[in-house]
Amino acid sequence: MPRITVTVDEITYEEEVEPRLLLVHLLRDRLGRTGTPIGCDTGNCGACTVMLDGVSVKSCSVLAVQADGSEVVTVEGLSSGQEWHPMQRAFHAEHALQCGYCTPGMIMAAIDLVRNDPDPSEEAVRRGLEGNLCRCTGYTNIVRAVRRGAQEMAGRHD
Amino acid sequence: MTEQLDAGLVAERIAESDQLSAPSGDREIGRARRRKEDARLVTGRTTWTDNIQLPGMLYVTFLRSPMAHARITRVDTSAARARPGVVAALSGRDLADEQGSLPCAWPVTEDIVIPDHPPMAVEEVRYVGEAVACVVATDRYAAADALEEIEVDYEPLEAVVDMTEALTEGSPKVHETGNRAFTWRFAQGDVGAAFRDAPIVVERDYVQQRLIPTAMEPRAVVATTDGDSFTLYSATQIPHVLRVMLAMTTGIPEHRLRVVAPDVGGGFGSKLQVTAEEVLALLLTRRIGRPVKWTESRSEGNLTVHHGRDQLQRIRLAAERDGRLRAVQVELLADMGAYLMLVTPGVPLLGAFMYNGIYKMDAYDFTCTGVFTTKMPTDAYRGAGRPEATFAIERAMDELAHELGLDPVEVRRRNWIAHEEFPYTTVCGLTYDSGNYEAATDRALDLFGYDTLREEQARRRAEGDPIQLGIGVSTFTEMCGLAPSRVLGSLSYGAGGWEHASVRVLPTGKVEVVTGTSPHGQGHETAWSQIASDALGVPFEDVSVLHGDTAISHKGMDTYGSRSLVVGGIAVLSACEKVKDRARELAAHMLEASAEDVEFADGSFRVRGTSQGRTIQEVALAAFAAHDLPDGVEPGLDAETTFDPDNFSFPHGTHLCAVEVDTETGGTTIRSYVAVDDVGAVVNPLIVEGQVHGGIAQGIGQALFEEAIYDAEGNLLTTTMADYLVPTALDLPEFVTDRTETPATSNPLGVKGVGEAGTIASTPAVVNAVVDALRPYGVRDVRMPCTPERVWRAINSGTSGASGVSEASEGSHGSGAPQSSQGSRASEGFEGGGR
Known part of the structure; x- marks a missing residue:
């Protein structure tokens, strides 16, 4: 079995994995990083979105072996101690989650979106998050949260 | 706003x-x-x-039927059993003696047919996705590999996919007893007289397409045993109901079964169920003696999580020339699917008293026939029966307005219950306790800019703009706060509708609220804390809310039907009041005063007219120490209550939707959406607004995007999120919401519930808007979901004046044909949307 080295939320792991093992199953079943959930099996819902070397990916669509030598950041790696990431604070402040199942992926995708577009319009947020499904909120508060998080990430508000 | x-x-x-x-x-x-x-x-x-990991845990996967209807002639699991990592590979036959039958708790009529429903098929499969065998293995991948090794031989039987055909003589039978599950009727007043010489009769057929609830968290079950007792963790809305039903189904004694609903990622009714997988997981852990876990994939879930809606509706209105309603008559065919699950037959009945909406009339007649087909069973989905009812009456009111040349808002005004008429007993016998339809509608029209949009619509029509503007209105109410136990009893439901809460002030003054509700996104931990904080005068942060574990919350009826606040929240309040009564007695003793002279404010008990007092925290510590308690007062400061409501609650509201329809492509875009809801008093406006937002989105999903499609052989074609279209952020507008507030009179908080309001209101608002945009093209209906193809076809058949375009000519996904006048489709019967 291939042996891979992968850093997840600042901890480096060496693992022997089947070539077919999905990154999300490596995270959840092998490494116990269950903060990243699975919502579908066709890459549509985006619940499992993580950062792979700084870019958001759907971890159900990445093989663990593809993450060899890479750095993965999950929702669990965003906050430092008690201090939440501005996007986490924004989702809380704007009531942008209800059941919260889509939230880890939504937050990771939103952070990536804001890195590319530091002051996104409503339209840009809606377009940027089209690959992340939420069944609870109707997205209105998610859009508000992402725009608020963008402001905070840019230091325009804290 | x-x-x-x-x-x-x-x-x-x-x-x-x-x-x-x-x-x-x-x-x-x-x-x-x-x-x-x-x-x-x-x-x-x-x-x-699915996050739960127990030592020695095994993974379960199910082999599912690829046939809609077939006899199972052979199942061979031996090759699967021989695979590495496989602990067991079992067929339905292996489990037949112990698996029992999945329960139906709502036998709606005396003569209802409730077929045997084995959790794993033994002799016959009746829908695609029904479990026929399973593998238990040491990891997910090994279990999936072994599944491929199981051999099953089927002898195909005919699929039954069309309700109308299913009821014809000579139709293949889903069950030996035939395809009719029940017929249920409710009538009030003289409907015959009302229709006999009615100046206006509007008759329409609508198709409530089959929906897949699609909670973001797929179902998952973990079962474990220590050899004596059992614990089942499940992504469920109903841990308490589940425990009772699992004990009855499996024979595991109730006192040795604990059910836990951990974090649950949405439900919308889909997790209001006793599922095959829950029963089977318990049986497997009992048989193997190790913990087992099953987690569904989304594709598996689309096949096997119960579906929603799927009704054919015929609604007839009798009205005067001025638009005032005389009577409403409704005939429903409701697709049960292959079996009756927990509340399958009751779902259409939850709408039976709602087709009159917010309107006054003299007579009412409702008939529903439940029909078996070889499809996944239907059951509760957000609103359950009430969205269907609201859709039919609100669509029909628009048609009535059109027939009379009246504005759709005006025709509603002429019929609705005026605010000074509350409490009002409707033609269906429900007493609406409070409401103000005028206020909500006026506010909505104002926010929406109704008159300006009507002007723009007229301009675009006059100019022949290829982008037409449509305006849709929906003035809805719903019965929620399920439910008074005696009413449920009168409808033959198997349980009551009460809710339980216990409240304890701990020795350090912190508060634990234990609730029988089981939140899965609704925010009960926050809202119940707010209620307890006010009632006990303790800080919000000092309250914890415990729920979702039958070992912690021993008594409850769980969360569905917009009931949690209206029933469960009131139970929390009433338990707090009881705690306060006990504390007052002890405080009086501590203050050497009589209890009548002790008043409570801001968390302290004071002797009236003095500065002498004790905080509730001091009283709690004294109650814990118990060194000096008055006679008859027990140690500890806690209380519990069970609340059973006297009446339903009746949230209402007015939703307005503006759509732009591209008449060249059939594409529909929602331009603006205004919702003014009256959900009574509000505990947390942020949570209420969120519920309304999400509800609107789901209703829009039904109107424009979502449909579970089976082909003629009974294969589900929409098994993935690429095929079953849940709305994305890009599909929806920013919603404008506001509230009016007429408190419910049926409970001390004045609350009405909000969980289903948006879903109930929005679907007809959107479809009314789409049809309104297309009126100049002779279009009177577009079948849901109003996809670009259906809209385009409606425009083109409407333009050509062909009112009789049949479904067949449009293919199996075709839209409803335009209806040229009242009653014009009568001869088509229900064949129109039978697929």
Whole structure:
């Protein structure tokens, strides 16, 4: 079995994995990083979105072996101690989650979106998050949260 | 109200919401508290059922029928059993002696047919996806590999997919007893007389397409045993109901079965169920003696999570020339699917008293026939029966307005119950306790800019603009707060509708609220804290809410039907009042006063007219120490209550939708959406607004995007999220919401419930808007979901004046044909949308 080295939320792991093992199953079943959930099996819902070397990916669509030598950041790696990431604070402040199942992926995708577009319009947020499904909120508060998080990430508000 | 969020308004919005979270007076109720639940959810420290990992745990996968209807002639699991890592490979036959039958708790008529429903098929499969065998293995991948090794031989039987055909003589039978499950009728007044010489009769057929609830968290079950007792973790809305039903089904004694609903990622009714997988997981852990876990894939879930809606509706209105209603008559065919699950037959009945909507009339007649087909069973989906009813009456009211040349809002005004007429007993015998339809409608029209949009519509029509504007209205009510137990009894439901709460003030003055409700996104931990905080005069932060575990919350009826606040929240309040009564007695003793002279305010008991007092925290410590208790007072400061409501609650509201329809492509875009809801008093406006937003989105999903499609052989074609279209952020507008507030009179908080309102209201608002846009083209209906293809076909058949375009000519996904006048489709019967 291939042996891979992968850093997840600042901890480096060496693992022997089947070539077919999905990154999300490596995270959840092998490494116990269950903060990243699975919502579908066709890459549509985006619940499992993580950062792979700084870019958001759907971890159900990445093989663990593809993450060899890479750095993965999950929702669990965003906050430092008690201090939440501005996007986490924004989702809380704007009531942008209800059941919260889509939230880890939504937050990771939103952070990536804001890195590319530091002051996104409503339209840009809606377009940027089209690959992340939420069944609870109707997205209105998610859009508000992402725009608020963008402001905070840019230091325009804290 | 929410404003359009322009870039420049972001800072303002932040300031506003910060202000909302800042202290604003003494009361917690009414504050936009940020949720306690969020901390674990935004940081990923959650306990979804699939996150649970127990020592020695095994993984279960199910082999599912690829046939809609077939006899099972052979199942060979031996090759699967021989695979590495496989602990067991079992067929339905292996489990036949112990698996029992999945329960149906709502036998709606005396002569209802409730077929045997084995959790794993033994002799016959009746829908694609029904489990026929399973593998238990040491990891997910090994289990999936072994599944491929199981051999099953089927002898195909004919699929039954069309309800109308299913009821014809000579139709293949889903069950030996035939395809009719029940017929249920309810009539009030003289409907015959009302229709006999009615100046106006509007008759329409509508198709409530089959929907897939699609909670974001797929179902998952973990079962474990120590050889004596059992624990089942499940992504369920109903841990308490589940425990009772599993004990009855499996024979595991109830007192040795604990059911836990950990973090649950949405339900919308789909997790209001006793599922095959829950029963089978218990049987497997009992048989193998090790913990087992099953987690469904989304594709598996689309096949096997119960579906929603799927009704053919015929609604007839009799009206005067001025638009006043005389009577409503409704005939339903409701697709049960292959079996009757927990409340399958009851779902259409939850709408049976609602087709009159908010309107006054003299007579009413409702008939529903439940039909078996070889499809996944239907059951509760957000609104359950009430969205269907609201859709039919609100669509029909628009048709009535059109027939009479009246504005659709005006025809509603002429019929609705005026605010001074409450409490009002409707033609169906329900007493609507409070409401103000005028206020909600006026506010909505104002926010929407109704007159301006009508002017723009007229202009575009006159100019022949290829982009037509449509305006849709929906003035709805719903019966929620399920439910008075005696009413459920009168409808033959198998249980009551009460709710339980217990409240304890701990020795250190902190408070634990134990609730029988089982939240899965609704924010009960926050809202119940607000209620308890006000009632006991303790800080919001000092309250914890415990739920979702039958070992912690021993008594409850769980969460569905917009019931949690209206029933469960009132139970919390009443338990707090009981605690306060006990504390008052002890405080009086401590203060050497009589209890009548002790008053409670701001968390302290004071002797009236003096500065002498004890805080509730001091009383709690004294109650714990128990060194000096008055006679008859027990140690500890706690109490519990069970609340059973006297009546349903009746939220209402007015929703307005403006759509732009591209008449060249059939594409529909929602331009604006205004919702003014009256859900009574509000505990947390942030949570209420969120519920309304999400509800609207789901209703829009039904109107424009979603449909579970089976082909003629009974294969589900929409098994993935690429095929079954849940709305994305890009599909929806920013919703404008506001509220009016007429408190419910049926409970001390004046609350009405909000969980289903948006879904119930929005579907007809959107479809009314689409049809309104297309009126100049002779279009009278577009079947849901109003896809570009259906809209385009409606426009083109409408333009050509062909009112009789049949479904067949449009293919199996075809739209409803335009209806040229009242009653014109009568001869088509229900064949139109039978697929």
